[in-house]
Amino acid sequence: MSKRMLAAVLLLAIVMIFPGCGGKNKGDVLGLMYHHLVEDPAQATAWITTPDELRNNLTDLQALGYRPLSLEDYAAENYDPMGDYFIVTFDDGYLSNLTLAGPVLEEMDIPAAIFVITGCVGTPEYMTWEDLRTARDGGVFTLYSHTHSHKSAPDMTTEEFLADAAVAWDELTTHLGEGEHKILSYPNGAYTKESMKALRAAGYEMLVIQEKPKWFREKHHGRLLLRVNVPGRGADMKEIANYHRTRCGVGKLH
Numbered sequence: 001m002s003k004r005m006l007a008a009v010l011l012l013a014i015v016m017i018f019p020g021c022g023g024k025n026k027g028d029v030l031g032l033m034y035h036h037l038v039e040d041p042a043q044a045t046a047w048i049t050t051p052d053e054l055r056n057n058l059t060d061l062q063a064l065g066y067r068p069l070s071l072e073d074y075a076a077e078n079y080d081p082m083g084d085y086f087i088v089t090f091d092d093g094y095l096s097n098l099t100l101a102g103p104v105l106e107e108m109d110i111p112a113a114i115f116v117i118t119g120c121v122g123t124p125e126y127m128t129w130e131d132l133r134t135a136r137d138g139g140v141f142t143l144y145s146h147t148h149s150h151k152s153a154p155d156m157t158t159e160e161f162l163a164d165a166a167v168a169w170d171e172l173t174t175h176l177g178e179g180e181h182k183i184l185s186y187p188n189g190a191y192t193k194e195s196m197k198a199l200r201a202a203g204y205e206m207l208v209i210q211e212k213p214k215w216f217r218e219k220h221h222g223r224l225l226l227r228v229n230v231p232g233r234g235a236d237m238k239e240i241a242n243y244h245r246t247r248c249g250v251g252k253l254h
């Protein structure tokens, strides 16, 4: 057998042992980013979805071999590294997460994380602290920080950004108690290298963004959850999964 044939046979064996993972010995952890929901499909946009679309998205992903994973279990590394998982997340803290997404997630037995802008709590369309406690106690949602002001990190000094994150953390722990994991989703997906280092030093164990910077190193900047925005109309979950798999170095689904 030639060396080239041997390599081909070995590659085939790996692909058969690790279906969907190509030559890389790991599965995929796909963060799904949602924001607001509405009942009326005519009002859905790139950033606003409906309960039916959400149900379809999660059904499609499970048909592609993905399993639901909670952000808590991801943070605790309590999952099979060879498996393909999705993590449902909602940014900002809209009341519709509780009223419209909650029943779908409960019915499907799928956990989700909400990143709360603490400065928006109790304002129109957003949850109150009472709503957030209801969400937390319902068994579907876990709650984390999306900062207090929702200002982009690059528009502030590192000190200002850290102070803003600290206000949010104080508010969350005052109203909801200490969570198990200190995790922050960057407003507008915009980060800086300095703020990542500073958050890590301040005890944040995971940061949530959309695109991984080239300079990112887990040992310096902590752990990341990378997400893909799921548009509210006609999302192709296979396309979304393959986009994410490609950028993470995981073999594509076919």
Ligand SMILES: [Zn+2]
Pocket: 091, 092, 146, 150, 187, 188
């Ligand atoms: Zn946001």
